Amino acid sequence: MSLLIVLLRRSRGRLPLALLLGAAGSLAGLAVIALVNRLIAGTADPDAATFGILGLLLAAVFGCGFASQALLTALGHAVVCELRTATVKRLLDTDVERLEAVGAPALYATLTKDIAAVGQAFNRLPFVFCNGVLVLGGFAYLAWLSAPLFLVSAAAIGLAVGAAYGWVSAMRRLMIAVRAIDDRLFAGYRGAVEGRNELALNTARKRVFHRHDLTAVAELARDTETRADRYWVLSLSWTALVILGVIVGIFAVGDALGQPRSLTAGFVLVLMFLRMPLSDLVGTLPILLSGGVALAKVEALGLEPHRASFDNPTARADVPAALPTAGPLLELSGVVYDHPAQGGEPGFHLGPVDLTLRAGEILFIVGGNGGGKSTLLTLLAGLRRPSAGTIRLAGIEVTEERRGWLREQISAVFSTPYLFDRLVGPDGRLDEALAQSFLHRLRLDRKVTLTGDRLSDIRLSQGQRKRLALLAAAVEERPILLLDEWAADQDPQFRAFFYDELLPELARGGRTIVAVSHDDRYFHRADRVLRCDAGVLTPWTGPAAESPPVMEAAQ
Numbered sequence: 001m002s003l004l005i006v007l008l009r010r011s012r013g014r015l016p017l018a019l020l021l022g023a024a025g026s027l028a029g030l031a032v033i034a035l036v037n038r039l040i041a042g043t044a045d046p047d048a049a050t051f052g053i054l055g056l057l058l059a060a061v062f063g064c065g066f067a068s069q070a071l072l073t074a075l076g077h078a079v080v081c082e083l084r085t086a087t088v089k090r091l092l093d094t095d096v097e098r099l100e101a102v103g104a105p106a107l108y109a110t111l112t113k114d115i116a117a118v119g120q121a122f123n124r125l126p127f128v129f130c131n132g133v134l135v136l137g138g139f140a141y142l143a144w145l146s147a148p149l150f151l152v153s154a155a156a157i158g159l160a161v162g163a164a165y166g167w168v169s170a171m172r173r174l175m176i177a178v179r180a181i182d183d184r185l186f187a188g189y190r191g192a193v194e195g196r197n198e199l200a201l202n203t204a205r206k207r208v209f210h211r212h213d214l215t216a217v218a219e220l221a222r223d224t225e226t227r228a229d230r231y232w233v234l235s236l237s238w239t240a241l242v243i244l245g246v247i248v249g250i251f252a253v254g255d256a257l258g259q260p261r262s263l264t265a266g267f268v269l270v271l272m273f274l275r276m277p278l279s280d281l282v283g284t285l286p287i288l289l290s291g292g293v294a295l296a297k298v299e300a301l302g303l304e305p306h307r308a309s310f311d312n313p314t315a316r317a318d319v320p321a322a323l324p325t326a327g328p329l330l331e332l333s334g335v336v337y338d339h340p341a342q343g344g345e346p347g348f349h350l351g352p353v354d355l356t357l358r359a360g361e362i363l364f365i366v367g368g369n370g371g372g373k374s375t376l377l378t379l380l381a382g383l384r385r386p387s388a389g390t391i392r393l394a395g396i397e398v399t400e401e402r403r404g405w406l407r408e409q410i411s412a413v414f415s416t417p418y419l420f421d422r423l424v425g426p427d428g429r430l431d432e433a434l435a436q437s438f439l440h441r442l443r444l445d446r447k448v449t450l451t452g453d454r455l456s457d458i459r460l461s462q463g464q465r466k467r468l469a470l471l472a473a474a475v476e477e478r479p480i481l482l483l484d485e486w487a488a489d490q491d492p493q494f495r496a497f498f499y500d501e502l503l504p505e506l507a508r509g510g511r512t513i514v515a516v517s518h519d520d521r522y523f524h525r526a527d528r529v530l531r532c533d534a535g536v537l538t539p540w541t542g543p544a545a546e547s548p549p550v551m552e553a554a555q
């Protein structure tokens with residue numbers, strides 16, 4: 001039903017026209033049958049006028065059917081296109097935390113499988129509608145032909161539909177189960193693509209992965225799909241049986257009710273004609289059901305409602321146009337964040353964090369693996385919502401409504417950055433000269449060419465990827481730059497260039513920089529160094545404070 005509501009909402013007037021044409025085509029088809037019936041019964045003359053009418057009716061069947069289905073299928077494709085772009089826009093507007101909770105495999109499954117399933121269902125709707133009109137019109141004609149025979153057939157078909165209702169519900173339940181298994185299958189596909197190196201190196205791992213993470217899930221999907229299809233073919237065979245049963249029964253009932261044989265024969269002819277659209281309707285059930293399940297799945301992701309606009313919803317009136325260039329810039333007071341617990345393991349607790357970042361400052365954050373450094377950076381960037389405490393930017397509290405404003409002040413290079421092949425400057429305008437100069441200074445100009453805002457190649461080494469990500473962040477020209485272990489993949493020469501030249505230069509240019517770093521050789525380049533371990537932020541007191549790794553005796 002929700003499929004129909006979506007279609008109705010988006011059709012902008014084309015739907016009523018298409019439905020009208022479809023109904024006209026179907027009714028013209030029924031009129032052909034009715035006229036043929038009259039020819040058989042001898043109540044119409046087989047003269048030129050009758051055949052002329054039949055010719056016109058056939059032309060109407062073709063013309064109206066074609067126009068209606070062309071309109072409806074075009075509408076179906078338009079809905080799918082809109083669903084694709086709108087779902088991606090909703091995803092772009094949704095919080096990182098929500099997307100993390102949903103997980104990448106489920107998101108990919110929705111973007112590929114669910115949208116395709118909804119599309120298939122939409123594209124079947126025109127045929128469902130035309131068949132529906134045929135069936136309804138056909139039954140109305142049957143009622144007109146003989147009320148007693150119609151009542152008997154309607155009662156028999158009604159009972160049969162009631163009996164089949166349970167099968168359709170069972171089929172829907174199984175389709176929901178199949179869709180849940182699809183998320184696990186997509187996790188397997190992802191492992192096969194992204195873990196290709198590890199899998200190529202180790203045959204045993206490949207076998208274990210293929211058996212447990214792929215074959216087992218694929219077989220579960222196959223079993224569930226097979227069970228769902230069994231209900232479908234049962235419904236198809238049941239439909240054929242019911243129609244044929246009613247046809248046989250009608251002769252017996254017709255005689256018992258004293259109906260003339262010619263009337264019964266005409267009644268049966270219409271029933272035979274209705275067999276095809278009825279079977280088509282039942283045949284389409286799985287496509288419609290899986291479309292409905294897919295649409296429900298898209299909604300269950302909990303994405304933000306669709307907004308066509310890309311404007312930052314932050315009210316600009318109550319925030320300053322520019323940030324201060326001296327004094328406190330970003331202040332965290334009692335900020336707490338909890339990563340959710342998973343699989344029986346406790347979640348990670350960060351904070352309470354009290355931190356004041358001054359404008360133009362270079363702050364380094366050090367700490368052991370899993371200490372919470374990256375989590376802290378995402379909180380500073382406004383990508384995560386603290387569970388307690390306040391964040392102030394330029395003295396103004398960053399409320400939920402102002403989180404977009406905070407994000408607009410931040411450029412970041414995360415530890416595994418995603419590279420886009422277009423550079424984007426402030427307000428979408430790129431300073432090409434600045435970009436070219438960074439390309440040169442980051443020693444990427446022999447590898448990548450910048451034409452307009454487009455980069456020629458992003459298939460780079462890990463260290464080069466980080467440099468390109470830094471370039472993309474720098475040309476955004478935002479006041480706060482967050483770097484997560486940026487230098488970890490750089491060669492010693494470039495690392496020295498980064499700490500000794502680039503960072504101080506960026507700071508002199510007005511940037512406030514927070515960098516996660518383990519390069520204690522260069523800690524003197526920072527105005528301050530803090531340590532983040534076990535979610536607690538403390539001043540760094542020198543290399544002696546580093547806890548040595550636990551060394552196990554070699555076996």
Ligand SMILES: Nc1ncnc2c1ncn2[C@@H]1O[C@H](COP(=O)(O)OP(=O)(O)OP(=O)(O)O)[C@@H](O)[C@H]1O
Pocket residue numbers: 100339340348367368369370371372373374375376415
């Ligand atoms: N999306 C997430 N969901 C649940 N837990 C998470 C998530 N991201 C990180 N964590 C947990 O939070 C803790 C801190 O992770 P974080 O990435 O902030 O540490 P880090 O100090 O940056 O580590 P590293 O130096 O290894 O990069 C880890 O124990 C990690 O398991």
